[in-house]
Amino acid sequence: MQKLFATIAVIITGAILLNAVEDFPRFGDPHSPPNSGVSGGSVSSSVHYLQNTYLDTRVPNVVTAVLADYRGYDTLFETAVILTAGIAVFAILRVVRRKDEEESTGSEEKACSGEFSTSDSDGEGRHRVVVGTACRVVVPLAQLFGFYIIAHGHPSPGGGFQGGVVLGTSFILLALAGGLGSALGRLREDMYLRLACLGVFIYAGIGLLSLFFRRNFLDYGALSGLLQTGGEEMARSHGIFGVELGVAMTVTSVMFALFANLSTRGELKGGL
Amino acid sequence: MTFEHFSIGVGVALLLLMIPAMCRIVMGPTTMDRIVGANMVGTKTTVLLVIIGVIFGKVDMFIDFALTYALLNFTGAIAAARYLRHKGRRGIVLASTSEESVCERA
Amino acid sequence: MVISFLSALLILAGLVFFLGAGVGILRFPDFFSRMHAAGKGDTLSTLLIIAGFALYQMRDLGDSEASVSAVLVALKMLVIIAFLYIASATSTSALAEAGWEDGNDPVIAPKHENRLAGPPESRTAAADLNRNSTHDSQP
Amino acid sequence: MSEHLPVIVVLAPLFGAVIVGFFGTRDRHLCFPIALTALALSFVCSIGVVHHVATVGAWDYFVGGWESPHGVGIQLRADGVNSLLLLAIAVVALLALVYSIRQDGEKDAEKSPFFYVLFLLLCVGLFGITITGDAFNVYVLIEITALTSYGLVAIGSSRRSRVAAFQYLVIGTVGASFYLIGVGYLYLAVGSLNMADIRTILAANPEIANSRIIGTALVFILLGVWTKMGLFPLHGWLPNAYSYCPSGSANLMAPLVTKVSVYVMIRILFGVFGLGVITENPGWSDLVVLIAVGSIVAGSVMALTQREIKKMLCCLIVAEVGYMVGGTWLGDAGRWGLTGSMYHILADAMMTSCLFLAAGVFAKQFGATRLEHLSGLFRRSPWAAGAFTLGGLAMIGVPPMCGFFSKFYLIRGAIDSGHWLYIVALLGSSLVNAILFFRIFEIAYFGEVPESSESSEGGCPTRGRHAAWRTAPLLVAAALTLLLGIFNRPVIDLIRGTVVENIDIVSMQE
Known part of the structure; x- marks a missing residue:
């Protein structure tokens, strides 16, 4: 009965969605409203982006400029959404222990937070050797690659979100190779929670700086007063880079926080 | 025939050759088989990304995608292996797999 | 022209190996042999195809204008190759081990069964249980 | 700094x-003062925004300084309605925050910083949705609001709250994606995301405004927003989510989240699609009014069957949402229905806040979560009882309270447009409210004090420890319910003056 109802609901939704397809602009039509604006006069914002991005921001990649500058207010809140997800999962899943238990777990974490612990208590040594050795090679390169992606948001598709994902993946690999303890030894729990908050703070803080130069929020052009080089356009470019760093911090730490909490049901012990 | 046409042909051939791996994902019989198939498809997607880059003439851009994808694919495979190993040891999958191996042996 | 031809040859060789991997993953009888086909054929074919494209990037190396970015791209492709070389082998190893502990048994010809029963110390209790039950159920 | 007030309202809780x-993780005693400072800053700024709007007029703010006519950047826009709603959000959030000091006692003290983080982020979402002038920005902020709400519901340690949060998550996600689909269709048709820009494009190009893409976009946006606000057939998640979550979260979410969704509906209808949507399609708008009537009836009937105080209040929310949706879609010439809906958003935020705070006080201090627990309770805590009585009377619609005036304007609009069924439902629901609340008053004022009351007090260790912190916001909320009713004239003037007239100007241009 429920399934029947769900099927009917889905079919109706699909029918309403498809109902409008007839009126859609042709695929890739250069004169469609999103591409060139409505025929009635006003120019579409996408035209403005394509024509003026490099003049306004000195950023060759239009997507990065739209994401972090023109619509930076959206991206600020998207970063906040990621922070929210991390905090919410932590608040729901994390098992908080009493004081007397905390002491014992503290010593345990210290014990396994050294080098890649290749031998575990439950006889997984062989597995840890192969994966651990491979990850010893892969993880530093992955982290380097992550920083490269963050830094290359300007000329190529990249930036804070993507680079943050790669960085977060490198920490997850660390946890998979040497046990969660070995990854937590490098990025402690209170550290990643603070880092996630710090990322959003950096983003919003860079935006807030422009308020002190009597400009609107997130107007990176105001930063030219601080940077003293390259005029407003270069200031925008640098502002975008700073913002991407903040995004990357949040994404990295939230990814690792999600993995750590979900894979161990909030215990932060054992895990995958 | 230019190299771009050749690249398109290679891409199509790769897609066609992925079908056996897809079949393995669909048919199973065990979860591990599906993961092996998925891992294979993932590796080939890395190659496909490079090929798409060649076809569009933007290899320098797509090569980053390919590297990222390979990294994520690797992490996914390792995570799946670790996760299912725990499951098997707890005896959740055993009931179905023992029947399968009986069938294959017979 | 020679380089293009060589790279095409490499790519085609990669496709052939991939065909082998595909046939293997479809036709082999048990998990471990399928794993073997996938692990080996897949890795080698990927390496060959990407190496072919990397070689193609170097085709006009004498042209000073394009050569820097071309070499950079080719180097990045080599990085992918190196990465896949490590990663594919590692994930194959991890998956095979997980499959073993998951309770997958290799298909063994009946007369060799006792000899090739695998390293006994690594067998988990669950796998042993599984093995016993299959013995019992056979006519 | 005063020229940045619209954005500081949103930023203060974000920084907080x-x-x-x-x-907060290092020193838990810092959490409450920081949160209080942030919300107080928002409160002060929203007063500034209201003052500006009342004296100068609507206030546009371009984030990033991209003051372009065709929506390159993101625009914030404060006008007569949303500046008042900003103020209401700030007030309700402050009251809920003061109530929630050490809300979990010592049990989950390690997690209390994260309760405050989620609380403040929810405020960010609500403020942001209210003040933004960009259709996609609304979606991003709806996501923040939704995610924090799921977290705040599930943070209650009971199993029921987790299940309720999961239901809420599934349905809320469907609602948000419907809204996103709608915005996508809208962008496909007009090529802009700025609400004011879309409005001018649609007014200038009737062939676009009448296309199927716009119709589908409208349908999906409305479905999404209706899911979010819990209108009758889509209300399933609401009672569980708001009644099983910790009272600290319920005090913030129950009064505000549904009201802000109603505001989004009004903003999208009149700021983007134009009033013509209602007046030109009388068949459809009659159908929507019918749905609203169904929502009122269903909410009232469900409330009658409940014996749990919070669940009963949640069912009443469903009915109240029906009031507002119905009032919006009346399509009367005098626009009184619309004014009534907008006023009712503010009034209902205050009333619901007052009632939920009272329910929280009863639950925390006396362990009374069901009607029969209330027996004789009001004689023991006269202040909380007085506040609850005021809130209840406002809900019924007794004259000096704010609930009366919103119903008065709604009925006036319904008479203008001849929706008699809506009037009947409104009056019937008021009658049901009267039955519900006078039943409670009877039990609580004149019921026998149970014999075991001394032992039950012993069973509630929290009694008296933070009693003053819990009762003070309740009294303030009750006083505001009364004041909003007595001084309704300037509020109504501001709503009518700025927004309704603007709508008339735009619809005359068409």
Whole structure:
């Protein structure tokens, strides 16, 4: 009965969605409203982006400029959404222990937070050797690659979100190779929670700086007063880079926080 | 025939050759088989990304995608292996797999 | 022209190996042999195809204008190759081990069964249980 | 700094959340002062915004300084309605925050910083949705609001709250994606995301405005927003989510989240699609009014069957949402229905806040969560009882309270447009409210004090420890319910003056 109802609901939704397809602009039509604006006069914002991005921001990649500058207010809140997800999962899943238990777990974490612990208590040594050795090679390169992606948001598709994902993946690999303890030894729990908050703070803080130069929020052009080089356009470019760093911090730490909490049901012990 | 046409042909051939791996994902019989198939498809997607880059003439851009994808694919495979190993040891999958191996042996 | 031809040859060789991997993953009888086909054929074919494209990037190396970015791209492709070389082998190893502990048994010809029963110390209790039950159920 | 007030309203809780997350884990006693400072700053700024709007007029703010006519950047827009709603959000959030000091007692004290982070981020979402002038920005902020709401519901340690949060998550996600689909269709048709820009494009190009893409976009946006606000057939998640979550979260979410969704509906209808949507399609708008009537009836009937105080209040929310949706779609010439809906958003935020705070006080201090627990309770805590009585009377619609005036304007609009069924439902629901609340008053004032009352007090260790912190916001909320009713004239003038007239100007241009 429920399934029947769900099927009917889905079919109706699909029918309403498809109902409008007839009126859609042709695929890739250069004169469609999103591409060139409505025929009635006003120019579409996408035209403005394509024509003026490099003049306004000195950023060759239009997507990065739209994401972090023109619509930076959206991206600020998207970063906040990621922070929210991390905090919410932590608040729901994390098992908080009493004081007397905390002491014992503290010593345990210290014990396994050294080098890649290749031998575990439950006889997984062989597995840890192969994966651990491979990850010893892969993880530093992955982290380097992550920083490269963050830094290359300007000329190529990249930036804070993507680079943050790669960085977060490198920490997850660390946890998979040497046990969660070995990854937590490098990025402690209170550290990643603070880092996630710090990322959003950096983003919003860079935006807030422009308020002190009597400009609107997130107007990176105001930063030219601080940077003293390259005029407003270069200031925008640098502002975008700073913002991407903040995004990357949040994404990295939230990814690792999600993995750590979900894979161990909030215990932060054992895990995958 | 230019190299771009050749690249398109290679891409199509790769897609066609992925079908056996897809079949393995669909048919199973065990979860591990599906993961092996998925891992294979993932590796080939890395190659496909490079090929798409060649076809569009933007290899320098797509090569980053390919590297990222390979990294994520690797992490996914390792995570799946670790996760299912725990499951098997707890005896959740055993009931179905023992029947399968009986069938294959017979 | 020679380089293009060589790279095409490499790519085609990669496709052939991939065909082998595909046939293997479809036709082999048990998990471990399928794993073997996938692990080996897949890795080698990927390496060959990407190496072919990397070689193609170097085709006009004498042209000073394009050569820097071309070499950079080719180097990045080599990085992918190196990465896949490590990663594919590692994930194959991890998956095979997980499959073993998951309770997958290799298909063994009946007369060799006792000899090739695998390293006994690594067998988990669950796998042993599984093995016993299959013995019992056979006519 | 005063020219940045619209954005500081949103930013203050964001910075507060980040700072709480950064320092709160080290020293938990910092959380409450930081959160209080952030919300107080928002409160002051929203007063500034209301003052500006009342004296100068609507206030546009371009984030990033991209003051372009065709929506290159993101625009914030404060006008007569949303500046008042900003103020209401700030007030309700402050009251809920003061109530929630050490809300979990010592049990989950390690997690209390994260409660404050989620609380402040939810405020960010609500403020942001209210003040933004960009259709996609609304979606991003709806996501923040939704995610924090799921977290705040599930943070209650009981199993029921987790299940309720999961239901809420599934349905809320469907609602948000419907809204996103709608915005996508809208962008496909007009090529802009700025609400004011879309409005001018649609007014200038009737062939676009009448196309199927716009119709589908409208349908999906409305479905999404209706899911979010819990209108009758889509209300399933609401009672469980708001009644099983910790009372600290319920005090913030129950009064505000549904009201802000109603505001989004009104803003999208009149700021983007134009009033013509209602007046030109009388068949459809009659159908929507019918749905609203169904929502009123269903909410009232469900409330009658409940014996749990919070669940009963949640069912009443469903009915109240019906009031507002119905009032919006009346399509009367005098626009009184619309004014009534907008006023009712504010009034209902205050009333619901007052009632939920009272329910929280009863639950925390006397362990009374069901009607029969209330027996004789009001004689023991006269202040909380008085506040609850005021809130109940406002809900029924007794004259000096704010609930009366919103119903008065709604009925006036319904008479203008001849929707008699809506009037009947409104009056019937008021009658049901009267039955419900006078039943409670009877039990609580004149019921026998149970014999075991001494032992039950012993069973509630929290009694008296933070009693003053819990009762004070309740009294303030009750006083505001009364004041909003007595001084309704300037509020109504501001709503009518700025927005309804603007709508008339735009619809005359068409």
